[in-house]
Amino acid sequence: MRSFKPFTWAFLVPLFLTLFACGKRLPVTYKSPLVGKTRVCKVAILPFSNESGYPMGGVLLYRVFLAEMVTKRGYQVVGEGDVRKVIIQQRSMPGQTPDYEFYKVLVESLGVDAVVTGRVIQMEEVRKGREIEPKVAFWLEVRDARNGKVIWNTYNRKRGGDYRKLMHFGVISTVTALARRMCDEVLRDWEREGLEGCEK
Amino acid sequence: MKGWLGRVIRVTSLFLLFAGTALAGRMALLPLADLSQGANSVNLPLTKVLFHELEKRGFEMVPEREVLSFLARHRIRWTGYIDEFNVLGMNREIGADLVLLGTVTQWGGIGDSVGMVLYLIKADGNRLVWSRTSAYSRWDVRHLLGLGDAKSINDLVPRVLDDLLATLPNGVRRFASALPLCDAGGGLVVPRYAKGGEVVTCSVKLRCMGEIPTSVYLKLGSGGSLIPMEKVGSRYVAKWKAPMEDGRYPVSLVLEWNHGSGRKREFFLSSYWVDNSPPRFALELKKGVLLGGKVVFRHHIVMLPRFSHPEPLSRWSIEIVDRKGGTVVDEHGEGNLPRVLVWRGQTSGGNLLNVGDFTITLRVWDRAGNVASASKQVLLRRAPPKVTVEALREGKRVEIRVDGNNGDVPLSYWRLVVRDKKGTLLKEVEGKGLPARLEIPANGDKEVMCTVEARDLLGNRVKMVNKTLKVVTMREKKEQKGKWVEEF
Known part of the structure; x- marks a missing residue:
């Protein structure tokens, strides 16, 4: 039987870990089992609560998410x-x-079909050597405006370094840009899972 | 030839006129809200930079002083957002077809970053038509050998603005809202939850731009009756009797300019509920012992109200009265009940009660004022059991007689240890019920040492350690007439 040399192991183990030791893919979306494809025309976004300690973190994410949703x-x-x-x-x-x-x-007053609520769990900028690494985590919920019941629930948590492609390329270094990217991911995820706008 | 030239001139003029109206939208830029400075801050220097950048890119801008004057006139203190009334107001008063508002999300900080969000609202329909987010830090702007690196965050501003404005649409049709503008500020329906037949009042303060409506009505329910509103001071007020049927009733405001002219606006204002049924609940008691159908407790009792159909409450009260009808506890609270109500056998003033029979009454009021109550009887027994021990000599035998009780609470445990004067153990017995008799070896001593412990079902306990007990005969007992009985 052929045995691997230590050099080969040193190469294979990190490769294996890189390929297979990943955590759960984020964002994670949970859907109400009663909901199939959901068509939403008009959406109201309620102010997000801030549990992160980052000053005005709730307003920051709110406005970034609103902008992404309009986009x-x-x-x-x-x-x-x-x-x-x-x-x-x-x-x-x-x-x-x-x-x-x-x-x-x-x-009755705004004629909305769905309401988005959210809370910011983590928002910070951490100095990492010479770099600044932003970290953001949040929960977003889409509720049926007729009864307030949650039909979609999404969690997303990312660091600026998660978007690194090669060397420094792709790294996000501001909370705003990271929040924008994460909101975009969430909206794409919703679209993929069956949440549709009506103005296409 | 002349006619042909005339036609060309007319067509060209019409085209230019059409093109002019199509791309002649004026844009009002609101001062940028600045989150890095707190909730109410604006960043006027950056607003000026953005304003000039927009002008440079060919946007027709509403002058800054007109925008600031509008904000001051309408007491708008927060600029990161704006409601429909003010968007239409800007259209009417300062001719803004588009309103651009934005927020500085980051300015400086440990990352030396600049972040901004911009939104564009079209006055025609009050629609958010465009938005964009952009952010850069000094770390993002690095070049080979440090050439062209950002020296400060001010160097990042052009980059952020370029990114933001790259897709900003230009040109909308001119728009002028047709009707005079009115909005209900502080519309109030009192009570929001009423009983059938109760008088409901609605009071509205109108914010109007231009002509004030000649008639103001309330419309109750969809297709419901119209109730005219009277002007009282600066407000419009209407009163009506709530219908008898339970349910939710929406209230809309109808504004009319010159009756019959067709100039009319209707919008949802508020709603109210009719509720005629009181809350249904039962009071459950925990931590007590059930004796003869009543709950008996020693230390504290937990009261758990169980609602069959839970609903928000407006207030509640708890009253505890003794057997003579005297109130020992009278507590009230606003809103919903606490999750747990605990009574530690104290009065409202904090005095500790020892023994007594009490009636607890919990009353709750729902939001419409319907009241419901539930009562329970409880017995407070905090006194320790009474135990008597006597030692009787009958010939050569010595009998120890133990008796005791704690009123209506039965004993659950007792223990007796008898020693002679030298400390030698003569007897050790324990049991659950009293009275009890037990024999000890007679050694001629006139006294024995007793340790007695007794506990009732609630946990009230008595313990006497090494109590000296005289050993008497029946004759001596009769003579002493109880003087000799050791009572603990």
Whole structure:
């Protein structure tokens, strides 16, 4: 029987680990079992909660996600000002889980089909040698605007270095750019899983 | 020939006019919100840079002073977002067909980064038509031998703006909103949850630009009745009786300019609920012992309200009264009940109660004011058991008699240890019920040492250690008439 030399092992083990020792693919999307393809025309995005400690992290991700959703063109996205107006009119407290009534009002006053809620779990920029590495993690939920029930639930967590292609190429070094890239991934994932806009 | 020339001139003029209107949209740039400075900050220097960049790229911009004047007039303090009313207001007052607003997401920081998000809103239909995010750090701008590297974050700004504005669409049709603008600021329906027949009041403050509506109505439900609103001070008010049937009733506001002219606007305002049924719940008690159909406790009792159809509550109260009807606890709370209610046998003032029979009454009010209550009787028994021990000599025998109880709470355990004066163990017995009799070897001593311990079902406990007990005869016992009985 032929035995491998130490040099061969030193080459094979890292190769094996590189190819097969990957974790779960992110973003991860969980769908309600009752939901098949979902067609969404008008979407309202509720302000995201910030659990990360990064100053204004919730607003940052909110605005980046809103921008990405508008860019997708399939959806008609309600502006932040109009969403905030309903929140103020309904006296919904920040951080409080909106009740069924709140969603009814959203449908009646804005005519939305779906509502996106989210929370930022991690957002930071860490100095790594001479580089700055941003880290972002968040949960996003798509709710049926008629009843507020969650129909999609997505988790995404990335570091700037996750996008490295070769040497320094591809590395993302700002929280904003990383958030933009991650939001884009989530929207692509939703599209792949069957969430469709209606303006295509 | 003359006619031909005239036609050419007319067609050319029409084309130029059409092209002019098609691409003549004016853009208003709102001051950029700056998240790096906190929630309410704006970055005016960067706004100016963006403004000039847009002008350079051929966009027809609404002058900055007009935009700032509009913001001041309408008391708009946050610029990262804008609602429909203000978008249409900008269209009407300063002729903005497009509103560009943005947020500086990063400015400096440990990464020396600049990040921005821009949105473009079209006044016609209040639609978000374009958006873009861009961010760079100094680390992103590195070249061979450091040539052309960004020295500061100001060097990153042109790069970010180039990236952002590369796809910004230019040219929209001129748009002017036809109707006078009105928006309901602070529309209030009171109560939001009413009983059937209760008077409901709606009060609205209108924000209007241009002509004020001549008639203001409320429309109840889809296709429901119209109720005219009266102007009271700066608000419009209407009152009506809630229908008797349970359910949710949407309320819409109808504005009319000159009745019959067709100039009318209707929009959803709020909703209210009619609820005639009180909450249904049962009060469950934990941590007590059930004796004779009543819950008895020593230290504390846990009250768990179980709702058959849980619903939000407006308030609740808990009242505990003793057998004579005196209130020992009277507590109230707003909103939903706490997850657990615990009573430690104390009054509302904090005094510890020892023994007593009490009735606990929990009342809850739902959001419409329907009240429901549930009561339970509990017995508080905190006193230790009473135990008596006597030693009787009958001839050569010495009998120890142990008796005790704790009222209506039975004993669960007792233990007796008898030693002579020298400490020699004579007897050690334990059991569950009293009275009990036991014999000890008679050695002629006039006294014995006893250690007695007793506990009731609730855990109330008494323990006497090395108590001296006189050994008496029946005759001496009768003579002493109980004086000799050692009572613990």
